[in-house]
Amino acid sequence: MRTLRFLVRKEFLQIFRDRFMVAQMLLMPIIQLLLLSSAATFEVKTAAMYVVDRDHSETSRGLVDRLQASRRFMVVGASASTEPGNEMMLARKVGVILSIPADFERDIVRTRSGSVQLIINAEDGAAAGVTQSYAAQIIAAYANELGAQLTPLVRATPPIQVHARGWYNPELNYRDYMVPGILVQLVTVIGTLMTAMNIVREKELGTLDQLSVTPLSQSVFMAAKLIPFWVIALVELTLGLLVARFVFHIPMLGSITLVYFAAAVYLFAALGVGLFISTLVETQQQAMFVTFFIIMVYLLMSGLFTPVRSMPEWAQWMAQLNPVKHFIAIMRSILLKGAGPADVAAPIGVLGVFGVVFLTLAVRQYGRRIG
Amino acid sequence: MIPETAEHAIDARDLTRRFGSFVAVDHITFDVRTGEVFGFLGANGAGKTTAIKMLVGLLAPSDGEAKVAGFDIHTQRDQIRRSIGYMSQRFSLYADLTVRENFTLYGGIYGLTDAQIRERTTTLLDTLNLASSGDELVGRLPLGWKQKLAFSVALLHEPKIVFLDEPTGGVDPITRRQFWELIYAAAARGTTVFVTTHYMDEAEYCDRISIMVDGRIAALGTPAELKERFGADSVDDVFVRLARGAKKGEAA
Amino acid sequence: MNINALRAFVIKEFHHILRDRQTLTILLLMPLVQVVLFGFALRSDVRDIRLAVVDPMPDHATMDLRARFVGSARFRIVEVFKTPDAIEPLFRRGSADVALVFEPGFANDLESTEPAHLLVAIDASDPNTGTTYLNYTRAVIQAYQSELNARSNQVRIATQTRMRFNPTLESVNLFVPGLIALVLVLVSALMTAISLSREKERGTMEVLLVSPLRPQQIIVGKVLPYLVLAFANVLTALLAAWAIFHVPFRGSIALLLSESILYTLVSLALGVLVAARTSSQRAAMLTALLATMLPSALLSGMIFPVASMPGWLQPVTNIVPAKWFIVIARGIMLKGVGLAILWRETLILSAMALLLLAAAMRSFKPRLD
Numbered sequence: 001m002r003t004l005r006f007l008v009r010k011e012f013l014q015i016f017r018d019r020f021m022v023a024q025m026l027l028m029p030i031i032q033l034l035l036l037s038s039a040a041t042f043e044v045k046t047a048a049m050y051v052v053d054r055d056h057s058e059t060s061r062g063l064v065d066r067l068q069a070s071r072r073f074m075v076v077g078a079s080a081s082t083e084p085g086n087e088m089m090l091a092r093k094v095g096v097i098l099s100i101p102a103d104f105e106r107d108i109v110r111t112r113s114g115s116v117q118l119i120i121n122a123e124d125g126a127a128a129g130v131t132q133s134y135a136a137q138i139i140a141a142y143a144n145e146l147g148a149q150l151t152p153l154v155r156a157t158p159p160i161q162v163h164a165r166g167w168y169n170p171e172l173n174y175r176d177y178m179v180p181g182i183l184v185q186l187v188t189v190i191g192t193l194m195t196a197m198n199i200v201r202e203k204e205l206g207t208l209d210q211l212s213v214t215p216l217s218q219s220v221f222m223a224a225k226l227i228p229f230w231v232i233a234l235v236e237l238t239l240g241l242l243v244a245r246f247v248f249h250i251p252m253l254g255s256i257t258l259v260y261f262a263a264a265v266y267l268f269a270a271l272g273v274g275l276f277i278s279t280l281v282e283t284q285q286q287a288m289f290v291t292f293f294i295i296m297v298y299l300l301m302s303g304l305f306t307p308v309r310s311m312p313e314w315a316q317w318m319a320q321l322n323p324v325k326h327f328i329a330i331m332r333s334i335l336l337k338g339a340g341p342a343d344v345a346a347p348i349g350v351l352g353v354f355g356v357v358f359l360t361l362a363v364r365q366y367g368r369r370i371g
Numbered sequence: 372m373i374p375e376t377a378e379h380a381i382d383a384r385d386l387t388r389r390f391g392s393f394v395a396v397d398h399i400t401f402d403v404r405t406g407e408v409f410g411f412l413g414a415n416g417a418g419k420t421t422a423i424k425m426l427v428g429l430l431a432p433s434d435g436e437a438k439v440a441g442f443d444i445h446t447q448r449d450q451i452r453r454s455i456g457y458m459s460q461r462f463s464l465y466a467d468l469t470v471r472e473n474f475t476l477y478g479g480i481y482g483l484t485d486a487q488i489r490e491r492t493t494t495l496l497d498t499l500n501l502a503s504s505g506d507e508l509v510g511r512l513p514l515g516w517k518q519k520l521a522f523s524v525a526l527l528h529e530p531k532i533v534f535l536d537e538p539t540g541g542v543d544p545i546t547r548r549q550f551w552e553l554i555y556a557a558a559a560r561g562t563t564v565f566v567t568t569h570y571m572d573e574a575e576y577c578d579r580i581s582i583m584v585d586g587r588i589a590a591l592g593t594p595a596e597l598k599e600r601f602g603a604d605s606v607d608d609v610f611v612r613l614a615r616g617a618k619k620g621e622a623a
Numbered sequence: 624m625n626i627n628a629l630r631a632f633v634i635k636e637f638h639h640i641l642r643d644r645q646t647l648t649i650l651l652l653m654p655l656v657q658v659v660l661f662g663f664a665l666r667s668d669v670r671d672i673r674l675a676v677v678d679p680m681p682d683h684a685t686m687d688l689r690a691r692f693v694g695s696a697r698f699r700i701v702e703v704f705k706t707p708d709a710i711e712p713l714f715r716r717g718s719a720d721v722a723l724v725f726e727p728g729f730a731n732d733l734e735s736t737e738p739a740h741l742l743v744a745i746d747a748s749d750p751n752t753g754t755t756y757l758n759y760t761r762a763v764i765q766a767y768q769s770e771l772n773a774r775s776n777q778v779r780i781a782t783q784t785r786m787r788f789n790p791t792l793e794s795v796n797l798f799v800p801g802l803i804a805l806v807l808v809l810v811s812a813l814m815t816a817i818s819l820s821r822e823k824e825r826g827t828m829e830v831l832l833v834s835p836l837r838p839q840q841i842i843v844g845k846v847l848p849y850l851v852l853a854f855a856n857v858l859t860a861l862l863a864a865w866a867i868f869h870v871p872f873r874g875s876i877a878l879l880l881s882e883s884i885l886y887t888l889v890s891l892a893l894g895v896l897v898a899a900r901t902s903s904q905r906a907a908m909l910t911a912l913l914a915t916m917l918p919s920a921l922l923s924g925m926i927f928p929v930a931s932m933p934g935w936l937q938p939v940t941n942i943v944p945a946k947w948f949i950v951i952a953r954g955i956m957l958k959g960v961g962l963a964i965l966w967r968e969t970l971i972l973s974a975m976a977l978l979l980l981a982a983a984m985r986s987f988k989p990r991l992d
Contacts, residue, residue, distance in 0.1 A: 116783070128792060
């Protein structure tokens with residue numbers, strides 16, 4: 001449509017005249033991606049460990065050695081009591097206190113079972129769980145080793161050999177998991193913010209009245225507000241994908257065309273939210289506050305940082321209404337698992353519905369100004 | 372100067388607008404003849420802008436009827452939009468677009484062909500003596516030029532009626548005169564001009580005027596008629612006499 | 624120094640904010656809603672593991688082991704297949720988390736001298752949950768195995784683990800200090816930046832600058848309402864945390880509140896700086912986003928531990944004020960420590976506050992650039 005062409009041209013002119021905006025739109029995603037991808041991991045590198053070894057046996061020393069040899073633990077102090085360790089833990093100098101009781105070796109030789117105590121600094125939460133996991137693995141491996149060394153008491157029935165295979169992320173690389181989500185985030189934040197500010201800006205400046213007096217139809221108006229940012233968001237996605245692929249070597253198993261298709265549908269929903277907000281508020285300031293609020297809720301409840309399936313039932317229902325959640329799931333399926341159209345058809349459909357709903361609401365609200 | 376025609380450009384009957392319990396426009400009835408320069412006067416706060424917004428379709432009336440360019444404001448808003456031009460009180464062209472870009476945009480919205488847009492842009496820029504500023508960002512132009520520009524955009528698609536809301540606010544007397552010359556030129560071409568203002572001296576330039584006080588039309592007629600009726604020397608005087616009984620707005 | 628002028632100005636600023644009902648509501652409600660919402664919703668624990676079983680030749684041993692999984696509260700068998708190729712689509716669609724693949728003749732193998740093989744496939748796209756799935760799966764298998772091998776030469780080392788300061792690893796205990804930091808920076812830095820740049824755009828700033836008020840006084844006046852607002856936010860967030868989630872408050876509340884004010888000052892100064900250096904509301908918003916919100920959320924240790932970040936990134940986090948505040952807040956709330964331990968972090972925040980405030984004051988020169 002001809003009118004649409006004129007309007008879209010005007011929007012693009014305005015966007016590109018603002019040098020700062022252009023720089024932000026290009027830089028922000030890249031910086032975010034670089035920083036986030038580097039920062040987003042729960043792996044614990046080396047935990048500072050304080051050892052309280054009351055046994056002083058070969059077995060107890062062996063355990064400490066194993067822990068250190070794994071490079072996940074580094075002994076920063078040792079003594080006969082846990083007090084100094086506790087003090088250091090308060091001052092964040094120690095992450096783990098390993099306490100080995102006095103009869104450790106004797107118990108193992110005699111009864112084939114021993115026990116140790118681990119006190120982990122859970123101040124940082126996620127790290128604590130991971131540290132515990134590492135320690136447990138190393139201790140279990142040591143236990144097996146000890147078992148093999150000691151002479152067998154009876155002929156044992158063979159154990160079950162468990163072969164564990166991690167699918168999609170064999171190296172347990174946290175970054176591979178996070179980056180698709182981060183891509184979603186960067187496309188969403190800028191796009192939604194920009195559209196939310198756009199219509200309100202015209203309201204504030206007075207140019208909206210001038211447009212309302214023309215024979216311009218509401219849908220054409222809304223389309224013209226949507227299209228430029230839709231295009232820009234897709235460009236940013238492309239930039240992001242390039243960085244993800246060539247800088248971080250994120251796996252991209254599935255079809256990139258499918259990614260773009262899903263993104264295109266998703267953006268209708270995400271930008272639609274922004275447009276709707278823009279028709280509801282009166283000032284740019286309000287637009288920003290409201291949008292931030294909503295984006296924060298969307299992002300934190302989307303499974304980006306914490307798994308949706310760990311949320312309580314009601315929150316998982318809420319997440320179904322969250323377009324970001326669906327798109328992140330789609331991105332992860334396609335990029336990490338090589339999912340195909342059939343696998344992601346349902347969430348894409350949901351996104352489509354959201355898009356239609358929000359855009360309709362926006363058009364209706366825009367029309368209601370007059371009343 | 373008033374052509375004989377059967378139809379009125381604007382016809383308002385009991386047009387009313389309430390905001391909660393406050394009645395901004397109180398059952399105003401008037402008409403504007405085709406080709407007239409009609410001055411819609413009143414003090415600040417008298418309800419002029421609200422009235423004009425109802426006529427151009429920016430606000431829905433709480434009560435009453437009106438026809439603009441022969442179309443009903445309740446049911447035929449789209450046709451009205453195609454037939455009118457509007458210049459709002461606040462400057463409302465795009466400051467971050469150039470003069471030409473603004474023209475092109477509105478030309479396109481009103482359905483002008485590329486050739487028409489080119490042609491009219493050139494003509495208008497020449498008329499306004501802005502030919503050399505075609506590619507300047509509108510935001511950088513002085514206020515007087517901006518006003519003239521906004522007026523030209525309102526006329527770009529050669530509408531039947533053009534609504535001007537306080538077009539000469541804040542400009543110097545010379546620019547004001549230039550503006551009124553543009554208004555006359557438009558009227559001479561057959562365009563009906565509906566202009567609101569709180570400058571009472573501009574009233575002398577109009578064919579007919581109405582004076583709004585507290586949301587009501589307190590007087591309606593040619594400047595000469597009103598001066599005679601109220602025994603005043605100037606429209607300003609007429610206004611002052613009317614305003615003495617007013618509850619809101621300042622005396623000019 | 625014209626105290627009366629300043630007083631009048633501050634009062635006007637308060638009126639300003641109080642009149643914008645919508646914004647005010649959002650600013651007061653937002654932190655509360657977030658603390659409650661995220662407190663309930665954001666968890667990392669794994670509760671419902673969907674298990675797919677591939678059992679080509681079901682026998683008493685496989686049924687036995689399967690029963691263990693059904694019996695455990697954590698697992699839920701979603702499908703049972705005869706062949707392994709059914710697993711792939713299931714994983715791809717995200718319909719299962721773990722797949723247990725038996726070999727034919729499982730029971731026989733167990734009774735013979737050969738080990739019985741069991742394949743455990745896990746959806747490890749999220750390495751965190753993936754590892755957890757594996758650990759829980761192993762635990763069930765291990766328990767089964769222990770009953771089979773009551774007497775063997777296997778050595779077992781029992782590990783008693785105590786999570787200090789947060790025994791139940793309650794996610795909410797960890798999020799709350801970070802959420803407060805984020806909310807404070809949101810209200811202080813972002814809102815201040817936006818509202819100041821709005822005045823700049825509108826031109827009302829010029830009027831202020833030519834008035835008898837000195838630039839420093841203008842800043843104080845502008846910033847004071849947001850300080851009060853931020854403080855109100857801290858109080859509501861802490862109240863919610865304590866009343867609804869029973870987040871511990873082991874240290875001194877007074878110290879916590881003082882540190883919050885200190886951190887708020889830092890954020891406010893940042894906001895003023897951003898407003899001074901940008902030329903439009905949009906620009907202010909985007910810059911504030913980039914310079915305050917993002918780092919505070921992602922680089923501060925709120926979600927991702929700083930210790931896990933790559934070597935080059937860790938020093939960068941030192942310029943993020945939120946990082947220091949989170950350490951302080953966690954220290955006071957979870958560990959009950961005081962200034963004796965936290966003096967370093969407090970000092971750093973104070974230095975940041977002074978530096979930023981000085982820079983902010985200087986940037987609001989009488990001549991608008």
